Amino acid sequence: MTAQPRSGQPALAGRFGRFHETVAHWAATRPDSPAILEGDQTLTYAALDQLVQKIADALSAAGLRPRDRILIVAENATSSIALVTAANRLGACCSILNARMQPSEIQAIADFAQPRMIAFPTVDPQISNAAATLADTFGATPLIALPGFGDIRTCVPADTDPEPAADHTLNDLGLIMFTSGTTGTPKGVMLSNATLLTQAEAQCINRELTQDDAIYLVSPIAHSIGLSSNVLSAFAAGARLIVTPRFRVEDLVERTAAGEVTMVVAVPQLYTKMLEHIETAGIDMSGARLRVAASGGASLDPALKARVLDVMGVTVSNGYGATEFVPVTRVPIGMEAASNVVGLPCTGVELRIVDDNGQDVPQGQSGEIWARGPFCMQGYYRNPEETAKVLTEDGWLATGDLGEILDNGMLAIVGRKKEVIIRSGFNVYPADVEGALSSHDDVAEAAVLGRPVPGNEEVVGFVTAMPGRQIDTAALTAFVRDQLTAYKVPSEIIVIDAMPIGPTGKIQKALLKDRL
Known part of the structure; x- marks a missing residue:
């Protein structure tokens, strides 16, 4: 309407x-x-x-x-x-x-x-x-x-x-x-x-x-x-x-x-x-x-x-x-x-x-x-x-x-169609954070999602390791902190064995949400 x-x-x-x-x-x-x-x-x-x-x-x-x-x-x-x-x-x-x-x-x-x-x-x-x-x-x-x-x-x-x-x-x-x-x-x-x-x-x-x-x-x-x-x-x-x-x-x-x-x-x-x-x-x-x-x-x-x-x-x-x-x-x-x-x-x-x-x-x-x-x-x-x-x-x-739009003409927000994460009022685009995470030598793939917390939203990064490498999440956090504005830095980085990949080759972030 x-x-x-x-x-x-x-x-x-x-x-x-x-x-x-x-x-x-x-x-x-x-x-x-x-x-x-x-x-x-x-x-x-x-x-x-x-x-x-x-x-x-x-x-x-x-x-x-x-x-x-x-x-x-x-x-x-x-x-x-x-x-x-x-x-x-x-x-x-x-x-x-x-x-x-x-x-x-x-x-x-x-x-x-x-x-x-x-x-x-x-x-x-x-x-x-x-x-x-x-x-x-x-x-x-x-x-x-x-x-x-x-x-x-x-x-x-x-x-x-x-x-x-x-x-x-x-x-x-x-x-x-x-x-x-x-x-x-x-x-x-x-x-x-x-x-x-x-x-x-x-x-x-x-x-x-x-x-x-x-x-x-x-x-x-x-x-x-x-x-x-x-x-x-x-x-x-x-x-x-x-x-x-x-x-x-x-x-x-x-x-x-x-x-x-x-x-x-x-x-x-x-x-x-x-x-x-x-x-x-x-x-x-x-x-x-x-x-x-x-x-x-x-x-x-x-x-x-x-x-x-x-x-x-x-x-x-x-x-x-x-x-x-x-x-x-x-x-x-x-x-x-x-x-x-x-x-x-x-x-x-x-x-x-x-x-x-x-x-x-x-x-x-x-x-x-x-x-x-x-x-x-x-x-x-x-x-x-x-x-x-x-x-x-x-x-x-x-x-x-x-x-x-409610009966009184007011607009109510029910969700977001796009991926953008809103952290403390700032827009965080997952691609920016994923690019920073992926630039580390130990990281093979990265996917970034938002995680709701009371009154806010956190940035969470999922990463997989390059063959033969291990990922130190504290070191990786410090690494991306030097590349990103503070509000874009993930609150948590989660290391997983493999990304869930769909038939088109894209990472299925909906499946990662279950792990938040």
């Missing part, structure tokens, strides 16, 4: 051409309002706008041009947010990678995307040296110092062609967000400037954000939740962002208890950690002003929701989306819903529940979730084959997730 969109259309994309203009807007209309808080420092919108322009001038002088691709290896820091905004001001197309990634992962994406420039916004080395270490690895040199907020280092610009110009700035490519990359062809989700603006405004509408809100940035800005649901929505609303390069749950709890935080978007496990710290440290939450506690990436345990409401006085609301299309649905603020219910279609979004042939199923039956609307990607960068698998000619995105 199809759920009809609610009335009204986002208008931010009609007022602005690129998201950096929202910062300039607040700098002109509310210059002294706080934009970013990092540590004991505060940047007003006027100061942020000036910093963005300073970085944009430096990037331009270094050779970055409109529609050039720039790869930004970032932590959650003022330097990173200002750099992304400055690149957008120049009209460049950003790709943001997590500074916790391994050099080999970054290089694989760089080889594919062929950016004009690779940039590393650094932070105080006493807090984190992740970006600075990677900058050294890639031979980046200082471009511009940001007193109090680290610096920005860049590699020598490459001789590459910019992206073609669209018919309007709004339709130019604003972001390529990579969701995988170490094996095969990387999946780079292409988002136009218009899509970035409409995503930001949708978050403001769904969460009723205003200039009085303070958003604590938890998810990495290399993730759609961090960038769209937090940074861009804060800029759209004129709200303030609280950022920390090295996340500490203690800081989040203390600021929340002091009434400094009004909105948090996080995976369910974070709320569990917050509750644990509140109980252990005996923190009084009576002064908290948290009004939006949003969740995604995993189902919400009813017991967890009840505890958060009791301790923090706010109802955790779930939502649904993907890097390719965010947001799709949201549970209205304060509304109670079952753990697998992810809400109503957002403004402008159409939903279909279809069978394996792409035909609508009857009301009350489950099927694959298809979505269409203004928040959808243009496709996968330089990957028309994968794009054709998920995006129809008339704009429907086949999500690979299974769900049903």
